[in-house]
Amino acid sequence: MNRRSFLKFLLSVPLLGAVVLFVSPLFRYLKPTAGPFPEGMISKPDSPKSVKNITFPLSDFPKPWLVQKFTYEQNSPEYTRQGAQISRIPGFALRIPGKTDSDYQFVVYSRICPHMGCIFNYVPDPSVAAAEYNYRPPSGLPVFACPCHFSVYDPLQMQDGMTGKVVSGPAPRPPRHFTFKIDAASQQLVISDLEKGGIS
Ligand code: FES
DSSP, rough: OHHHHHHHHHHHHHHHHHHHHHHHHHHHHHSSSSOOOTTTTSTTTTEEEESEEEEEEEGOOOOTTTTEEEEEEOOOSSSTTTTTOOEEEEEEEEEEEOOSSSSEHHHHHHHHBBOOOOOOOOEEEEHHHOOOOOOOOOOOOEEEETTTTTTTTEEEEEETTEEEEEESSSSSSOBBBEEEEEEEEEEEEEEEEESSOOOO
């Protein structure tokens, strides 16, 4: 090979590379290697499942206005390549007054504030609600309240067919509710599922 041919050869290498770089994505666009996922392979978005039920003996709530904290785990199968993501959601189970002393009534909420996702608190003392959350409950009864922007939820008042009415602050709706039942045989509160949806 003489010098001229050798230089031509050297110049042609980057040129060839540029052509390949340009043509390759074009071919991939015209003939993609990945097709759509078959029907049924992807779970519907926003369809998490509980990992296990949360239970409390009713004896943990000997009288109204006692609360228990819990952490609920749910599995969102659509979020990762491994096919599972466990998220942990803090919750409150609160016994509210019933018709008699042995009438167990509850509200069970996610503690994630529907405004912007802070974790809200149980505030049994109305003077603390007034001093720290800028709201004095006229009933003098406990409320839930968020430290970020002072949304306050009343577990005895209804809004849009749900308990936990927003009585103060910017939250657009009551907290997300858990599904629960009282198992008469085992005398337990059984919390099984969380209302679907995101922050608000
Ligand atoms: S995040 Fe709770 S009031 Fe804003």
